[in-house]
Amino acid sequence: MDIFISYACEQRTLAEGTAHAFWAHALMATGENVAAAKTRFEQALASSTQRAFVRQLQIGATLWQRDPAREDVAVRIAADMHARGEALPASAAESLASSLWSVYHSRRVRGDGRERFLEMLPAPDYLATYLWLFPAYNNTSNR
Numbered sequence: 001m002d003i004f005i006s007y008a009c010e011q012r013t014l015a016e017g018t019a020h021a022f023w024a025h026a027l028m029a030t031g032e033n034v035a036a037a038k039t040r041f042e043q044a045l046a047s048s049t050q051r052a053f054v055r056q057l058q059i060g061a062t063l064w065q066r067d068p069a070r071e072d073v074a075v076r077i078a079a080d081m082h083a084r085g086e087a088l089p090a091s092a093a094e095s096l097a098s099s100l101w102s103v104y105h106s107r108r109v110r111g112d113g114r115e116r117f118l119e120m121l122p123a124p125d126y127l128a129t130y131l132w133l134f135p136a137y138n139n140t141s142n143r
Contacts, residue, residue, distance in 0.1 A: 020044035021054040028061035037061065052089035055081055056096065063099050068113050071103040072120055079121055079129040088133075097133055104130070 024040030027033045044054045055077070062074040078100055081088070088096050107117035121129065 017044045017047040017054060018050060020047065021050075021057045025057045025061040028058075029064040031065060051086065055086065056089040056092045059096050059099070060092075063103075068116075071106075072117065074100060075103060075117075075129070076120065078133055079125055082129045082132040083125070100133055104134075 020040045021044035024037040024044060027037035027040065041054065041058045045051060045058075059074050059077055062070050062077065087093075106112045107114050118126065120126075
């Protein structure tokens with residue numbers, strides 16, 4: 001893990017939530033300790049006023065390594081954001097939606113793990129999250 005992030009967390013030179021988020025990102029992106037990363041992200045979300053930024057790091061780190069289980073987690077994060085009334089961070093909304101679209105495309109169109117993917121969320125939450133992430137597809141003129 002990046003020594004600077006570890007030092008910053010210990011010395012509290014970064015805002016506490018931001019420090020936890022950077023630490024979690026490093027752990028998740030390297031695959032070093034995914035369980036610890038999840039805990040750090042939870043701490044970051046609980047203590048940060050920069051919730052959108054933390055979510056950006058969380059989704060980015062989760063999708064850093066392509067893996068079906070991690071992709072499922074990223075969609076669950078998006079569903080949680082939608083349920084809590086959060087927005088995708090403005091500075092990264094397009095790139096995050098694009099990354100998540102790749103997951104949906106892989107599962108729904110190509111059929112990679114389609115059944116498991118469709119069962120991971122209740123149908124109303126699944127549909128609501130999809131429409132929240134990709135609102136243009138709810139427009140009948142796009143069909």
